[in-house]
Amino acid sequence: MRKKTRENTNESAVTRLRQAGLRPTRQRNELADLLFRDGNRHLTAETLHAEAVNRGIRVSLATVYNTLHQFTHVGLLRQVMVDATRSYFDTNTVEHQHFYYEEDGTLADIPGSDIGVANVPDAPNGTKVSRVDVVVRLRRN
Amino acid sequence: MRKKTRENTNESAVTRLRQAGLRPTRQRNELADLLFRDGNRHLTAETLHAEAVNRGIRVSLATVYNTLHQFTHVGLLRQVMVDATRSYFDTNTVEHQHFYYEEDGTLADIPGSDIGVANVPDAPNGTKVSRVDVVVRLRRN
């Protein structure tokens, strides 16, 4: 017999949320489960919402947007900018860079941590570097 | 006395358009003038439209969007992805990278051509690298 949702929820998700200072609500727990269950993922709000609905999780698109942004704020997710039309979120928050498949609008982590940026100039006066993003855009040949 | 608009139009704009295979229409000529008159610029469709209207150029926002995309297609402009909410276009199409001021959503070229990406991995099977974008995100400190 299937346990109730709450009991099903991965305890690590709850812990994760607590540590991040976010109240572990049903939807946050279940979304966190989805997000962090199978390794690194790149997804949009629409994608995650569809997936959640498919698995029978009752959650509105608005909440998915809220949750993604909250998770991003507390460092559980990272937002990746590659496409003018949609926002991607990445479950891998460790410093790493991306391949972007222009044809199908798909993202992939660049394997290994070999890639590096050389000679990054000093940040202009009064500013500091908050992040260096590298996107290697790929096209079919 | 002021010459008529057509005669005012920078001849190089017309040439530029012809070479790119774009019919040099009034709006394209005038927008090209604005875009390429003073060096490197980073602008959005809204920005350019406002500027054009300010200078008395009659052009619709739709045409500005069309024109920016056409110019981008033929390599006269380059689209820069840094902000989920707006699309920036860059009049500098030579390989170079950007500073992005997170607070005010402003873009600037990284001076010099020192910056480089090391150890870019091979493009996955069946693909080739079309471009490598680097964005150094800055925050006030």
Add this chain to the structure above:
DNA sequence: CAATTACTTTAGAATTATTCTAATGTAACT
């Protein structure tokens, strides 16, 4: 160089992604 044709521009409607709002629900604290 006037007529024809093909490509452009335009206003406004439509679409898409995202955010807002105000009512309802729920976790956490007393």
Add this chain to the structure above:
DNA sequence: AGTTACATTAGAATAATTCTAAAGTAATTG
């Protein structure tokens, strides 16, 4: 258990961008 502060929600609102179909203009033709 009751209260309070924070979350969720549906749907409306907004913002950026694209579409559409009619009107305009550059280029080509005879």
